[in-house]
Amino acid sequence: MQPRAASERFFDTAFKRLALIAALAVAAALLWITCIVALRALPALSEFGLEFLVTSTWNPPRNAYGILPSMYGTVVSSVIALMISVPIGLGVAIFLSEDYIPPGVQRILVFLVELLAAVPSVVYGLWGIFVLIPFLKEITPLRGPGMLPAALILAVMTLPIIAALARDAISNVPIELRQASVGLGATRWETIFRVIVPAASSGIIGGIMLALGRALGETMAATMLIGNSTNNISLSVFAPSSTIAALLANQFAEASGLQVAALMYAALILFAITLVVNILAQVVIRRLQRI
Amino acid sequence: MADEQAIFPDSEPVIDVENWNVYYGDFLALKGIFLKVPKNKVTAFIGPSGCGKSTLLRCFNRLNDLIPIFRAEGRMTYHDQDLYASDVDPVQVRRRIGMVFQKPNPFPKSIYDNIAYGARVNGYQGDMDELVERSLRQAALWEEVKDKLKQSGTAISGGQQQRLCIARTVAVQPDVVLMDEPCASLDPISTLKVEELIHQLKENYTIIIVTHNMQQASRVADLTAFFNVQVVDGKRQGYLAEVDRTEVIFQNPKEEATQQYVSGRFG
Ligand SMILES: Nc1ncnc2c1ncn2[C@@H]1O[C@H](COP(=O)(O)OP(=O)(O)OP(=O)(O)O)[C@@H](O)[C@H]1O
Ligand SMILES: [Mg+2]
Numbered sequence: 384m385q386p387r388a389a390s391e392r393f394f395d396t397a398f399k400r401l402a403l404i405a406a407l408a409v410a411a412a413l414l415w416i417t418c419i420v421a422l423r424a425l426p427a428l429s430e431f432g433l434e435f436l437v438t439s440t441w442n443p444p445r446n447a448y449g450i451l452p453s454m455y456g457t458v459v460s461s462v463i464a465l466m467i468s469v470p471i472g473l474g475v476a477i478f479l480s481e482d483y484i485p486p487g488v489q490r491i492l493v494f495l496v497e498l499l500a501a502v503p504s505v506v507y508g509l510w511g512i513f514v515l516i517p518f519l520k521e522i523t524p525l526r527g528p529g530m531l532p533a534a535l536i537l538a539v540m541t542l543p544i545i546a547a548l549a550r551d552a553i554s555n556v557p558i559e560l561r562q563a564s565v566g567l568g569a570t571r572w573e574t575i576f577r578v579i580v581p582a583a584s585s586g587i588i589g590g591i592m593l594a595l596g597r598a599l600g601e602t603m604a605a606t607m608l609i610g611n612s613t614n615n616i617s618l619s620v621f622a623p624s625s626t627i628a629a630l631l632a633n634q635f636a637e638a639s640g641l642q643v644a645a646l647m648y649a650a651l652i653l654f655a656i657t658l659v660v661n662i663l664a665q666v667v668i669r670r671l672q673r674i
Numbered sequence: 675m676a677d678e679q680a681i682f683p684d685s686e687p688v689i690d691v692e693n694w695n696v697y698y699g700d701f702l703a704l705k706g707i708f709l710k711v712p713k714n715k716v717t718a719f720i721g722p723s724g725c726g727k728s729t730l731l732r733c734f735n736r737l738n739d740l741i742p743i744f745r746a747e748g749r750m751t752y753h754d755q756d757l758y759a760s761d762v763d764p765v766q767v768r769r770r771i772g773m774v775f776q777k778p779n780p781f782p783k784s785i786y787d788n789i790a791y792g793a794r795v796n797g798y799q800g801d802m803d804e805l806v807e808r809s810l811r812q813a814a815l816w817e818e819v820k821d822k823l824k825q826s827g828t829a830i831s832g833g834q835q836q837r838l839c840i841a842r843t844v845a846v847q848p849d850v851v852l853m854d855e856p857c858a859s860l861d862p863i864s865t866l867k868v869e870e871l872i873h874q875l876k877e878n879y880t881i882i883i884v885t886h887n888m889q890q891a892s893r894v895a896d897l898t899a900f901f902n903v904q905v906v907d908g909k910r911q912g913y914l915a916e917v918d919r920t921e922v923i924f925q926n927p928k929e930e931a932t933q934q935y936v937s938g939r940f941g
Pocket of ligand 1: 703725727741910912
């Protein structure tokens with residue numbers, strides 16, 4: 384046998400090194416950002432400690448800061464958004480992976496759904512301000528920006544993520560499983576809900592978690608629509624609220640001193656929330672894949 | 675072509691195929707099939723690759739309905755009921771005519787749920803534990819998996835998976851069991867177990883098995899159907915060349931092509 388050519392060996396090692404450098408660079412960037420944010424948050428951390436998480440005041444003139452309302456708004460707007468976009472997205476995914484419609488039409492629909500993800504969030508925000516909120520004011524007690532329009536727009540924004548990823552996961556389920564189920568005398572619906580969707584569940588959950596991450600961190604549309612009420616929590620979806628991302632976007636420009644530190648602290652909390660969501664997603668997916 | 679009524683005079687036909695043609699789009703895959711499948715016997719389909727054995731098998735339980743370009747002509751009856759009549763529910767057909775596939779395809783569920791699934795969708799009311807055990811015993815798998823029924827059906831060996839699929843099929847207590855090369859991915863020992871199982875199942879079920887293994891056909895089948903391919907206008911179409919008692923097909927076939935195929939001198 385001939386030894387491998389020197390050039391081939393060179394490219395092999397060169398590629399390995401490059402890949403390693405790229406991977407390390409990503410990890411380093413993440414670490415660096417976290418460190419800087421944590422460092423700048425230190426004054427607020429030492430001033431407020433964990434109290435920051437349970438306080439409902441955000442008062443720059445008095446230098447009193449707490450992000451409970453924004454945390455509440457972040458989580459609740461995302462949860463409401465997902466309660467809407469998960470069933471619809473899953474339905475769209477199932478519809479688009481079954482043979483209800485001619486393949487040509489199907490391809491166009493898939494493309495359109497994916498296009499929803501390409502609309503910039505500021506456009507969604509504008510649409511929300513000029514179309515959705517006036518419309519909601521007609522039919523609900525809503526009086527202006529608030530939780531409901533923000534959550535609805537977040538639902539629209541997360542829908543294509545869920546639909547696209549769930550569709551991928553569903554169409555990756557081997558045809559043999561469908562045949563096995565149908566061959567046992569299961570109906571189309573029994574097959575979809577008891578075999579196909581469970582078999583695709585890790586991909587579907589992955590899509591949901593990605594969508595949740597997107598909703599939690601969405602800044603532009605939330606800032607434009609949620610009303611930015613940082614000082615009180617209202618259980619009504621018609622009342623203004625706030626999210627951590629919206630809080631940051633609204634205040635960083637004029638902030639100084641302890642307010643910057645408080646904003647950095649809030650950013651750290653947002654980062655922690657999304658991190659926890661991602662870790663949970665990994666755990667759930669691993670669990671499901673074992674079966 | 676021999677008349678199967680004469681081949682097995684005591685056995686009423688369970689499935690009766692008359693002048694059956696199958697198209698995939700414009701492509702005529704199977705042409706002019708006449709076949710009577712005798713009750714409580716094992717019928718083997720043999721023939722070269724691409725001659726339409728799996729296609730015909732999937733016609734019996736209407737699994738080809740899943741293929742949009744599939745189209746069939748002719749008459750196919752099951753206990754004198756037209757299988758393709760417009761008022762026939764394919765779901766009901768598949769409950770009576772079960773199938774084991776060439777590639778083991780257990781569900782990504784526990785071993786227990788793999789078996790229980792078919793029974794549940796069929797509205798089975800009896801004791802599920804008992805059904806699971808009985809089906810696994812019938813498929814000669816019980817001893818190997820009785821302590822890990824909660825484990826995934828995909829985390830066992832390929833041979834065990836195939837026997838699990840067989841257990842899953844018999845658990846819905848069909849009338850006919852279709853097997854498409856059930857031993858293609860099995861080692862000789864698992865193959866023998868499956869063949870023993872076929873012998874037992876024959877008492878209660880009618881079995882149709884596709885196989886590329888001539889010894890297997892001669893060991894398990896009562897009736898053997900040899901399918902062949904003919905080239906018409908440059909297209910390969912499958913047809914049923916000869917069907918007879920297995921001994922006749924293997925020892926004294928009427929067709930030259932059958933003789934060549936079963937003795938391995940084909941093509
Ligand atoms: N889903 C399909 N769409 C189009 N053509 C098909 C389809 N399934 C089978 N065919 C064609 O029909 C013919 C018969 O195929 P079939 O799978 O029934 O052959 P077979 O006898 O089972 O072969 P093998 O022994 O290799 O499994 C082949 O020419 C094949 O290409
Ligand atoms: Mg085949």
